[in-house]
Amino acid sequence: MFAIQIICLPIVSLFSLILLHIAYVRWLIYRKKEFSQQSTLIRLSLSLNVPLGIVLLIICLTGNFDQGVSSFIYIFLVYNALSYSYFHVFNMSETARRIRLLLEIRLNRDVELKYKNYSEINMIKSRIERLIHMGQIKSYGSIFKVNSNFLINISNLVNLWKKILNLEEPS
Amino acid sequence: MGIALFGGIAFFVVVLIAHIFLWRLLKPESEITALVIMFIFVPIVLFMGIFFVLGSRINWQTIDFIASLILYYSLSFAYIQTYPVINCEIPSFKILRIINKSMPAGASYEDIERNFDSEELLKSRTDLLVMDGLIINTQMNGMKLSLKGKILANIFLVLRKIYGLDIGEG
Numbered sequence: 001m002f003a004i005q006i007i008c009l010p011i012v013s014l015f016s017l018i019l020l021h022i023a024y025v026r027w028l029i030y031r032k033k034e035f036s037q038q039s040t041l042i043r044l045s046l047s048l049n050v051p052l053g054i055v056l057l058i059i060c061l062t063g064n065f066d067q068g069v070s071s072f073i074y075i076f077l078v079y080n081a082l083s084y085s086y087f088h089v090f091n092m093s094e095t096a097r098r099i100r101l102l103l104e105i106r107l108n109r110d111v112e113l114k115y116k117n118y119s120e121i122n123m124i125k126s127r128i129e130r131l132i133h134m135g136q137i138k139s140y141g142s143i144f145k146v147n148s149n150f151l152i153n154i155s156n157l158v159n160l161w162k163k164i165l166n167l168e169e170p171s
Numbered sequence: 172m173g174i175a176l177f178g179g180i181a182f183f184v185v186v187l188i189a190h191i192f193l194w195r196l197l198k199p200e201s202e203i204t205a206l207v208i209m210f211i212f213v214p215i216v217l218f219m220g221i222f223f224v225l226g227s228r229i230n231w232q233t234i235d236f237i238a239s240l241i242l243y244y245s246l247s248f249a250y251i252q253t254y255p256v257i258n259c260e261i262p263s264f265k266i267l268r269i270i271n272k273s274m275p276a277g278a279s280y281e282d283i284e285r286n287f288d289s290e291e292l293l294k295s296r297t298d299l300l301v302m303d304g305l306i307i308n309t310q311m312n313g314m315k316l317s318l319k320g321k322i323l324a325n326i327f328l329v330l331r332k333i334y335g336l337d338i339g340e341g
Contacts, residue, residue: 003172146274151264162257
């Protein structure tokens with residue numbers, strides 16, 4: 001029974017995250033608030049670790065304390081890996097160039113793609129705005145400066161993994 | 172739960188190491204297909220084999236097996252989702268590198284823009300969509316969605332509608 005609870009807990013948490021995320025985004029749109037899609041989802045998925053931990057603690061305190069540590073690690077690994085996958089799917093709908101191109105063609109009823117809504121300039125501008133919203137860069141008039149090293153560090157880790165896999169490094 | 176935790180992580184690490192060796196020796200042409208076969212299909216056979224042959228010897232019960240599978244596949248899906256970020260040049264990361272390199276002076280919009288070209292930003296994406304069979308480049312009518320492309324586009328349109336959002340910025 002305990003093992004079944006441990007297996008189900010992160011999966012139930014994932015579904016809760018999805019429902020909460022939908023409700024929260026709709027509420028922010030209704031209130032006409034400016035928000036970063038990515039930061040919102042990251043904060044929401046990380047904060048769900050807290051009630052998850054509390055529920056697990058309650059389950060462990062009802063007679064399964066000897067399995068506490070391994071259960072904690074298991075649940076947090078599964079929940080955070082699943083919520084990370086969910087983040088990627090949502091982020092794809094928000095930022096992936098290929099998905100945007102597909103949807104532009106779909107909405108223009110499969111006519112020739114003239115890039116009329118999706119120019120190169122828009123692509124760079126939208127990414128800069130997104131990075132500002134996420135607090136990674138800051139605008140000082142017409143100049144942009146680094147505001148946080150978080151994504152730069154992630155980028156460095158990605159380059160390291162590229163080296164390990166013997167893939168071409170970025171210019 | 173310890174054996175399920177160990178089983179899931181150990182299996183993921185073994186497959187990851189095999190992935191590194193395979194990529195360094197002979198990088199497959201279709202990387203995502205190779206990743207899916209390596210991380211999703213081959214392990215299910217190996218997992219079942221280990222469970223049925225060794226399961227009773229290491230006291231690995233069915234519930235531990237299922238828990239290990241869930242953990243292994245959670246980690247694998249997360250890695251497969253991350254792979255395109257590793258494999259392709261992400262424009263946002265490139266923008267960050269350009270700005271970081273220009274510190275402390277910072278970079279202007281023009282400094283950033285001159286490091287990109289349309290081939291990199293747009294054409295390469297349309298070429299990939301054609302290669303993946305999602306769009307068809309017709310002589311007469313330009314680009315059209317294939318059936319696969321229409322299905323995928325509709326899934327994302329419905330997804331965005333559920334959130335009450337317009338299509339993404341891309």
